[in-house]
Amino acid sequence: MTASTPLTPSVWMQDCTWEEVASYLEHERIVIVPIGATEQHGPAGCLGVDSYVAITLAEDVAQRTGILCTPPIWFGDSSHHAGFPGTISVRTETMTHFVGDVCRSLAKQGFTRIVLLNGHKGSNLPSLISAVRGVHEEEYPGVMFAVADPLHLAKSAAPSIKETNEHHAGELELSHILHRYPGLIRVDRLTNASVDFDEVFGGFVGNDLFGPAPDGVDIMWSGAEQRAFTPTGSFSSSLGTTDAKGKAYHDHIVARLCDLVTWMRGYDGPIGGHGPGEAAEKRRATN
Numbered sequence: 001m002t003a004s005t006p007l008t009p010s011v012w013m014q015d016c017t018w019e020e021v022a023s024y025l026e027h028e029r030i031v032i033v034p035i036g037a038t039e040q041h042g043p044a045g046c047l048g049v050d051s052y053v054a055i056t057l058a059e060d061v062a063q064r065t066g067i068l069c070t071p072p073i074w075f076g077d078s079s080h081h082a083g084f085p086g087t088i089s090v091r092t093e094t095m096t097h098f099v100g101d102v103c104r105s106l107a108k109q110g111f112t113r114i115v116l117l118n119g120h121k122g123s124n125l126p127s128l129i130s131a132v133r134g135v136h137e138e139e140y141p142g143v144m145f146a147v148a149d150p151l152h153l154a155k156s157a158a159p160s161i162k163e164t165n166e167h168h169a170g171e172l173e174l175s176h177i178l179h180r181y182p183g184l185i186r187v188d189r190l191t192n193a194s195v196d197f198d199e200v201f202g203g204f205v206g207n208d209l210f211g212p213a214p215d216g217v218d219i220m221w222s223g224a225e226q227r228a229f230t231p232t233g234s235f236s237s238s239l240g241t242t243d244a245k246g247k248a249y250h251d252h253i254v255a256r257l258c259d260l261v262t263w264m265r266g267y268d269g270p271i272g273g274h275g276p277g278e279a280a281e282k283r284r285a286t287n
């Protein structure tokens with residue numbers, strides 16, 4: 001973790017002093033909060049996959065755009081993976097409160113552009129969105145919050161990078177970690193073990209996070225149920241895991257996040273203008 005910004009010796013806030021952060025805040029107001037999980041990722045993926053996803057994206061974006069990241073949050077909402085040793089889960093409401101408090105601290109100190117960068121895909125999103133919606137509405141309306149996730153940032157690119165359906169511990173997320181942290185994927189333990197979603201979920205849950213999905217619903221499953229329907233923890237084949245796929249996936253998401261940082265830096269807000277209809281008025285005036 002040695003990457004620096006033009007204003008601080010490291011992109012990581014935990015490696016800076018308070019004086020370095022104070023001088024950063026004289027010139028910059030944006031910060032990334034990387035959020036992951038510690039949970040099973042099949043026989044080939046380490047428990048920290050989702051946290052490493054958030055950390056490596058945050059670090060690369062921070063280095064390229066010259067901004068700071070907070071210390072990573074290594075735990076997430078993972079009770080549905082708790083049937084496997086090593087999974088450490090935080091309840092949805094705890095996560096919401098915890099992330100809300102982190103955001104309050106940052107906002108209080110003058111960070112007015114806060115990017116929550118999630119590596120845990122859909123499972124953390126409800127708590128993250130509800131945390132910042134409340135803080136923005138009720139306490140810090142002048143702070144812009146964005147919740148970023150590869151699930152949405154790689155929507156256009158993922159289908160042409162992956163070769164099979166992608167789900168938990170699948171080829172895309174393992175390729176990403178293989179590319180950025182080669183030693184953390186057990187390449188001799190990659191597997192074609194996958195879940196028959198139609199059989200388990202009655203055709204109401206799609207088997208591809210980046211592909212077409214049925215008209216469906218969210219069905220809750222417990223840690224014990226997961227252990228029963230996927231004894232290895234792999235939801236989709238990881239046999240196609242490669243460094244090249246990981247690079248394509250990483251580079252696409254980083255480029256999009258750099259665009260986001262540029263936009264957030266330059267945006268004056270508030271979203272929609274200061275009063276009813278102001279944004280529309282402005283548009284009409286300039287057209």
Ligand SMILES: [Zn+2]
Nearest residue numbers: 049050169173
């Ligand atoms: Zn994951």
